[in-house]
Amino acid sequence: MTPAQPALLATLPAADDASVPDYVRDLERSAAYLPAPQREQLRRAWAIGAAAHVGQSRKSGEPYITHPVAVAGVLADQGLDVETLVAAILHDTIEDTPLTREAIATEFGDTVAELVDGVTKLDKLQFRDRQEATAESFRKMLLAMSRDLRVILIKLADRLHNMRTLGAQSPEARRRIASETLEIYAPIAQRLGMNLIKAELQDLGFRALHPWRHAVIEKRIRTQPVVRRESLVQIEAHLAQRLAKEKVLHRLVSRVKSPWSIYSKMRAEHKTLAQVMDVFGFRIVVRSVPDCYHALGVVHAAYKPLDSRFRDFVAIPKANGYQSLHTVLFGPYGSPIEVQIRTEEMDLVAERGIAAHWTYKHGGEGPNIAQSRAHSWIAGLVESQRATGSSLEFLENVKVDLFPDEVYLFTPKGDIMALPRNSTALDFAYAVHTDVGNRAVAARVDGKLVPLRTKLASGQRVEIITAKSSAPKPQWLEFVVSGKARTSIRQQLKQLEHEDAVQLGHRMLDRALEALQTSLERVPAVRLDAYLSEHRYPRLEALLADIALGNRMPQQVAQALVRESPGKAAQRAADRVPRAGDKILITGAERGVVSFANCCLPVPGDEIMGYHTAGKGVVVHRLDCPNVIDYRKSPDRWVDIGWDREVSGDFSAALKIEVDNRPGALAQVAAAIAEAESNIDRVEYLDRDANMAVMRFAIEVGDRRHLADVIRRVRRLGVVLGVQRM
Template identity: 75%
Template sequence: MNPGNPVKTVRSRVSSPADEAPDYVLKFEQLASYLPKDQLPLLRRAWEVGAAAHEGQVRKSGEPYITHPVAVAGVLAELRMDAETLIAAILHDTIEDTPLTRDGIAAEFGESVAELVDGVTKLDKLKFRDRQEAAAESFRKMLLAMSRDLRVIMIKLADRLHNMRTLGAQGPEARKRIARETLDIYAPIAQRLGMSLVKSELQDLSFRAMYPWRHAVIDKHIRSQPVMRRESMDQIEGLLSKRLHKEGIKHRLVSRVKTPWSIYNKMRAEGKSFDQVMDVFGFRVVVKTVPECYHALGAVHAQYKPLDGRFRDFIAIPKANGYQSLHTVLFGPYGSPIEVQIRTEEMDLVAERGVAAHWSYKFGNEAPNSAQSRAHAWIVDLIESQRAAGSSLEFLDNVKVDLFPDEVYLFTPKGKILSLPRNSTALDFAYAVHTDVGNQAVASRVDRKLVPLRTRLASGQTVEIITAKSAAPKPQWLEFVVTSKARTAIRHQLKQLEHEDAVQLGHRMLDNALEQLDSSLERLPQQRLEAFLAEHRYPRLEAFLADVALGNWMPMQAAQALTAFAELRGGGHSKHVQEKILITGSERGVVSFANCCQPIPGDEIMGYHTAGKGIVVHRMDCPNVVEFRKSPERWVPIGWDSKVTGDFDASLLVDVENRTGVLAQVAAAMAQGQSNIDRVEYLERDYNAAVLRFQIQVRDRNHLAEIMRRLRRLSVVQGVRRQ
């Protein structure tokens, strides 16, 4: 169903197949005249079938509904798409809105056309709770359809473009809503698929619908450019063309026209005035061959001096959507910069039409062109991402960064080129190579130098990832990765690890509680256990155990419910002393350590059960423990396992003499004690003395004591105490 002009059914007559075709059909057939002559009758037949199916349906504007799908096919004909795509476009609303069936389309026009129509139809069938979820779910559905045949999204984009062209029939609120959706979803997809003409028109039509007055003002300014500017453009164009002719380069030179949306966006993003944005001259040089591109680059640099650092070679390293061109910025004769793009005819075609350029389906067994291959690879990555995402909204959030790419190009040790969004880190690179490489990453080498995984990468670097089988993703990784693939894979893996840890801890906690009631999970009747799980809508026992660990069930409450005790029994009536649960410190997402007292192995500790968070561990001498005594049912007896691993946070207050080099001496002593310093700050400072607070990482109390001894041996240290 197209959002631009919903259908309403009336009794009216459209042209029958025997009638002469109306003007809008003849205009469409003229646009499609590039197709082989034997395919043109199929287009007329598609119109006849579509017109008969949509008979009686009109758009909000009052036109027969069939004019919309024919116009959509006309948009695709301008992109020189194959006959199957044009036929599918004419019929794209028939399965949903008319009695015509998928089987009927397949019998008349072939399985491929039916598959395309079905793919477009499925994008609009889902019903959602709210508009945000609708956008996210539609997006996922669209990607699934695209993964089978890219032509589905070509039809969908053309459908949206025609709806935007005829948006005037809608009310003001609907216009703004549809325009916002177009800017958020459809224009970025068109950009990612390299279809710059479609993208630019979608953006500009959306801008006009959302801000009609702003659009009108900017459009008027563009049309009424000063005579002096037009003369300057003509003069620069003449000089560039003359230089290219002198070099013997056959070329096509055109000036680039800015759209109201691009001007508005630049004014808003860069805080510039209209005159500042327009004070740039843009030209495109189109030549025959790649060597001539570089020859032309030399020619324009000979005419006007280039700006340092503003040259980009997208021919040697194309963008992910297949775009290729040389970009350079020159010093203009009037103090204004001149932006020049140089490309071949084929590159120009790909730049404007993206995946639609040289559509491979009409060539039978010929391989897809580079734009199509890159677009398809991007879609496959997104499909993997959407399978791992926990919800549609999470998925949509993940892919936004991929829809607006500003890329860096990197090399693997074997010389393979990978493109990633700007600001990507070594960890993003690891996940781009393979999900398993990312999950097991521990460090990286960039240009043979060892660097942390959070290191941001720049174009041209060679990146090697160091892995370890025992490694696992850390929650902190989510703070610095930027690609959706990395973020989705990390979240997915963390959820798995947290769930496994929660199940194990919940099992131990529930067993302890059941032991006090002279029972255990093994001794509970299977039927009672299954009935309990069914009543509380738990698909498996593991899900219930995880909820116990996360504090959504108190262990004693869960034990009493399972053993069908009618009233709560306090710890004083327990027949058994509750055993301590031993922790290793690696229980991800289920056990956390309080910042107020920073417990470390060797400390006497207690656990406090918090709903949704699991167990929060405190030292027994923590000042906050007094408050926790008011809720004894949330106390969890815990202790340290004999096999505690990892580093734990601790804070030291160090009194020192205030003189040069003191901080370095203290830090060196801590480093010799094999402790990492996370943070250091001055709490007090006067002429003679200072108090420093160090946030460090230690293995246990013995390790902390060793570091404190080392510090006390320093002559500049007057005192050390744990906070």
């Protein structure tokens, strides 16, 4: 404990019954399930927290300590352990008061101190903007969650109480906090199976963002017609009677939709308020899993089920551990009846998620299914954040993973995998293993060969086909949806780009050193190390990559390594007799360090040159490109390059095609290009009148010969008046 702490703790308020405020008594009543000595700890935590926050008020004017005590009350309602409740009472002390982590650890133990520290925001660091601060705070919270899931429970309870007391904030702050709640915190609560907290967060967020819409829907729920209420009672009585006859012990409750769920359904399914409200909902809670299926048979006998609307989340739980049978029945009043059937244990997990039956490392029955799923999810997020460049990118990936709906897929061995909706075969490959995703070339879905961009549906059996020579492509980022796939692809592309940059930089530096009649191997190691140290390169590869990217000129590096004056080095380079092998050969697959100019669109077979551009690497132009005249003015940036014997990939080219302006002409040209095995990227009209149309076709070809073949096929068409490469 620091010297400041004894003075702080000396000012603790009296903890006798007469001086304890009502809000602390409310907390103790909610935590009545705890033994008396543990409830004493809560009172001690309140006393320390009140002393730490003395003089601080909320925007509503109340003493600040009322907020953390209310947060602990939310968690007590969920049945959390004493360590979590104490940490909740003290969760703002490290951030906003003189109380230190060490003082908390001394008083309540390391676990409580770790929980408080995990919830503390990073307000002491400087960020570019609020968005980045939020993202970095979330990253820290995630790392704390990975050590102890109770951190996120405190954070969610903190957010819930802030939402309950949002009225004291300015309109702008209300909108910002509500939007953040709906985008991040409510989906996290759902992902952790905490439906009670999720539902309240969503409803409070909806009320803050759209008060008028919320009021209209809430009034409609409150003033339901008498006829509807009577219908609900009749259906409930009929179902209860049928279940009792079958001797199924049960608890039957009618479900009322929240304003947010009604509003979301209206938007998602483009329905009117009347259509969404015209649905009866019931939950049947039974004793065991066999009773679930027995009850399902009873309700299907009572009312006919709606085809294709049955979902079995008991056999295949949702990603957040949620289990239940869902069915929709034809109602007697023309309205559908939505029924959920689950056990008491499933109902507890569905309502409270990871907070249900809280068990920690010591003792207990072990984690429930929601806790196990949450641990797996967070472990995946931790792996993702290690490979992510920025906090903002990581937060976006997390948002992608917080989809309310999942697809459930089978591996060839029959294992079940849950992925976000709209996931593709490539998302599945990365979910299996990062290496499987990196080497994926195609997939078999239910035995049929499909491309990696194919979207998957629940129940499909997926097998990934891999090849050792395969590698991720930038285009993959356009169709993957899971955060893990996106992060893994970006990381691998960066690695491949770095490797290509190192190789190209090596060739460029070698060529510059050869012009000075030496080589990299002949440069003394001491001199090379001194150069790397002077320019703060950790190793040679970093320097070579920088050369390839145009951030350092190879001639200048070579001169520094040889230690010659620029004039003498230029003279020696001029005196040297050039050899046929002087050109740097490219394959077209050098990712991120070699690009092809849009002004002349070079393809393999063209005579080419390279221009060294800072940050972009080598930009390749055709020698007959009009811009080359300007580049000759900077000979130090000119790169002698040529095509390697083996060139791979497709290259962009453009054709200017004049045709008779008659119906079907465009289709004939497109068909001819396709027959030549070339893809059309884009078509645009350059000119058009009653007799003739001039079009620009952006196409992909393998090399100059392939381009010539495309031009020949197009010229043969009767509707074509002329073809010219652009």
